[in-house]
Amino acid sequence: AQSVAQPEDQVNVAEGNPLTVKCTYSVSGNPYLFWYVQYPNRGLQFLLKYITGDNLVKGSYGFEAEFNKSQTSFHLKKPSALVSDSALYFCAVRDMGGYQKVTFGTGTKLQVIP
């Protein structure tokens, strides 16, 4: 079975400061990892993904995430937060083997304070 944990329900950060949204995962094989964002009253949008190769993945809106196999983590980061980054962020994992469903974390609400 595969699972995803987002240990923080909410993260508050001041505008201009770096932000980190945490995600850890568990899969039996090798993972495909994803981050999605849900802005208020809007649908979910894909941000970035890790498939293979470089552990640091860059995505939309200046976000990046670092895959750490030994710590089974895929934390989302941004060097300088914007108020417009305030949204709900979901981490998701899929086992590389077979056509398994994607498993989503419970979501982390990011609040960027002006």
Next chain:
Amino acid sequence: GAGVSQSPSNKVTEKGKDVELRCDPISGHTALYWYRQRLGQGLEFLIYFQGNSAPDKSGLPSDRFSAERTGESVSTLTIQRTQQEDSAVYLCASSLLDSYNEQFFGPGTRLTVL
């Protein structure tokens, strides 16, 4: 091209009535997912259609819930004898079948059961 579309966008029904929600995936996307998102909550997996294979129905919460998909096109999610706890936003997503592909989400159907 067009994204994932869902209809209706809003549905208000009375307890005990049946409802049918529709999802039109992106053309060529052989994988299709249904999720439920209660207010302020994360994504709850319902069902996954994967090409011509048998669907993964492991997330359907009760036998009042069912879903069908015609080939690689439209999917309908049916909720029979609706209950107030069924009130939520129902999200549909589609993707190319390979495991590393991200999902594209529709805008959702907001279901309110009175």
